[in-house]
Amino acid sequence: MDSKQISKLLFTLLILLIIECRAQIQPEVPNGMSQMEEESTEGDAKEIASQEEEEAHPRYFERSFVDSETIETEDKAMLYRDFPGAAEKTVQMDLEVLEEAEDSLEEVEQQIKKMSEADIVFQEAVALLNKVDDKKSVRKAYALFQQAWKMNHTEAGGIIAMAHVFGIHFKQNLKYSQELFVNLSATGEPRAQAGLALMLSLGIAGYNRSLAKSLVYYTFGALGENPLAMMAMAYKNWQGIGVPQSCEGALVWYRRVADRVAEDVTLGSPVITRVRLQDQFENPNFFSTLFDQDLIQYFQFIADKGDTKAQIGLGQLHYQGGRGVTVDYKTAYTYFQHAADKSNNPNAQAYLGRMYMEDNSFSKKNYDLAFKYFKDAAHQSNAMGQAGLGQLYLNGYGVKKSYTEALKNFKLAADQGNVDGQLNLGVMYFRGLGMPKDNKKAVKYFNLASQNGHTLAFYYLAQMQESGLGMLRSCHVAVELYKNVAERGKWSEMFMTAHEAYMGGKKDEAFMIYATLAEMGYEVAISNVAFMLEHSETAIIDGSELSRTALMYWERSAAQGYTQARVKVGDYHYYGLGTEANFEEAVSHYRQASDQLQNPQAMFNLAYMHELGLGMKQDIHLAKRYYDLAAETSKDAYIPVFLALVKLAFLYGWEPFYNENTKEQYQMYFTLEYWFGPSWDIYLITILVGVLSALIFVIMNRRQR
Template structure:
């Protein structure tokens, strides 16, 4: 009885499922989705800025990472989600570990404390970040490295900062890799720096492509509802496609963008076309004749890979260099590789590092500059200083000079966090000096000039004429007229440089050649030089030499005596009286001139 009942129930279940299947099929029809590769003879197409899958390009892709890179913008260690509330958290639905919560709370509190100028809250936030770093959180280790290197809420320790960045970088933190690469770069450890910057440059380009461009090969849906998707299929019919024919017509009429597009389609075998390196080379050649920079970059890639042409690294270097001159940053990547390997150009790790660095700095972590600028424009100087300081730690020259300028410009405000509480004047001067120095190392002539002034006048550092001369030399090499004038002055007086009046005159003359606005100070300096040369040891020379010592005394007298409120009022009234008397006398003379006295005996 039980067995019969069981068989009946089983039969009923089978019939029920059988009855439901057709309805399910009617409600949810079967969809066949094909990728673009199904329409290609050669399925190895890839994005134009990513490495090709060709077997002969193995050497070219030494720095490529075959594994899909995660978007650094949403990495757990990024500050961006804390600055931009619209950015989704990368953790998704997974429960965050305690160290994640500590890190997020610590960084958020640190930014808030910098914004409000609350040194106690900043110290508490630093302790939270420290606790998260102790728990092994890479982002917290990276943030703690930044605080240790800058001396915020803890003593300055470059060695500890380097060690923490190393731990975080080994755990995959890209911002620490940036900081570590910059540290290697400053120490001229180019082999280590170029490896890190190459990886970061690849991540930067990949992230840029993901965020700015759609995939080249998209899945093609065969139907639209119950009908065949003729429009989508038409675009995959290769040279028979109407859009392709229009593009080809435009290219034949001399449109550079159309030439580049055709070359791209043939190079990667897109839109149903058979990959044809010969045709791609033809159209890219036509495009570069019209100065199409994207085609130049791909011409360099063609010669580097030997794709349809004989491999020629010299020509690859030529085309990549032309593309780089027009700021095609993927070309910077290719040039960096050539310099690393010494293909077509003499091996030069220094140049390779600089090229990779310029690409890496365009990664998603650079978006922090947007929030720093926005904070500054809103008057939130403390937050702007913190964010610029963080970017300065990653090696951004603009951020280094911006942070240093804020420290100098807003020194009287409580925005600089020091080892314990707010920065002392010495801490602020030293931090600004370090930032200006880093910026000067990266070619900022104004920063080099300020470094020279700091050493010459002893501002924040001990007076050192030789180091001042070194900084001025660096600024002078970048055609800075002010630095040239200062070098002339130092040669004239023998400060940090040999006493040499001829070299002094040469530097003064160069300053005028570079900047015509220097004519007046140079004229005075040349006059002083002439007096010094022809009347050495005279009273005039001694008077000129005493001017720098007299200037502070005169300035103090003007400020304390002339600019005193009562004296200033008397001087103003006196100036007004003199002006009135002058105008009255001028008016009287004008009247006399208009009515000359007639001679005696003249007829009426």
């Protein structure tokens, strides 16, 4: 609704208010009026009786409704005739009301104009922010958000406040963000409510940690459709954090977020790399998951020389992003164009078809060109080209809609393992497009597409699990599938922002981004928060709370199946970090990590505790068994296990001599009486004299020579 429509609506409301006021205004009546009423009292009874008789008639309400305006006009005319001053006073009051209404209308119009200008600036900023391959546009977008906030645009204010929390394009300032969150939350701004909930949950910016209060603000933010708040509510319901564990409650919130993510899925959705700091710390070669700039430059060099494979590889890398490379549609298009024009490469043609089928920051939709490139690729039996043709026929984009042609092309693509062909075949069977519905076949193709990581495949499987279509209903599985979809939203791009900040030495900024993602239920982010707290890499959390808070996050990470986190929880109970030392509790966590997750470190720890009898009965045989299992599970454990087994063998050999139950019977073997009898001292003296004599003889012979 634009400002003109709003103005018209407000003007109409004011006119209605004026009419209502005039209906309620009663002119002053002279004192003689009461005398007239007394004189007419005698006729009141007859009038009431006749009125009751008239009201009983079935046509009364219809007549009264139709003639209401006529009756009111006649009453006013009679009143003005009997009391001439009343008419003038009524007109004067009407004019005063109209003047006040005009003043109010001018104020409202000014506010609407100001709000409209702020909204225009805000929408321009949002459009720039969606250009994910243009960093200059992102910086300009935040400058426009700042401008819109100065014009009192509340949503822009929420974005600015969050930017100060993360230290994105602004210096990190939690106190300033907290003040903005408080003011904006009072106006009902969902992002501000979610931000305030985050601070209360972490216990930062002057707040004590309060899970109950944070849940209140998360609830309001979720009702306002804020993704952070909705995912936080879903995660807390799923894990039972601060609320009773409820699969159905989690299902509702995750579904709402997944619906939004599914609407925004494109063929070229960016690939997000979620870096786990614990793995990076333990593995020196971790950065093999990120592209080395020297390697990219090498590929660029050979691509410029005309190498088709290098051109397609670089095109894909810039088209989808990931592994430390940002999306750049212009560069991707250039590489694909070279490969398609000079080498007639079907993969390059298919990618160009994709780019023309969907809007991006470089090329606009052009279904005719998309059809051309897809057709050229499909004629060379390219699966991506066949799937692209199928989508054009399925939706009638640039061609006449044909389910038959769509089905044929999707089957050809799916038979070659193409994920888009598999997904769209599933959709056709699921919705019964050009064929009877077949939920079992739909499940088959959705499963195939999900194995290749297609977001929409997880989304459709979640819908079918939730409804029990083609399978038994499972709330737990549906929640996990919806969660998988929800975690692929645009906000997951913050992972790379956080890692860049971490590697750049901005540890507090990285911590706040990871903490926000952790509140949304991202397991990798949860473990990263725990890692940073364990290594005291942030000053945001009070030093006395680091170990206790780290333990809490390790427990949350372990609850989502991260085996190393389960071992960490055991370590914290073993050493008494953030809690009292408890060997039995440590054994419980190590056993879970060992038996259920096959973690070699947990097996080694259990072996050690069996060896020393910590938290359990001492058992050298079980200790050896767990040492052997650790070596079999991981090659890296071979050397420490070998050393531990050498030590264990030595202890096993000497066990009879120090074991309380057997050492007495073995002590006799260490007495001289057992070996030489009661006269052992005579034998010993004789031996010593003989040795001494032999030494004297040897020394004397050497001197004579």
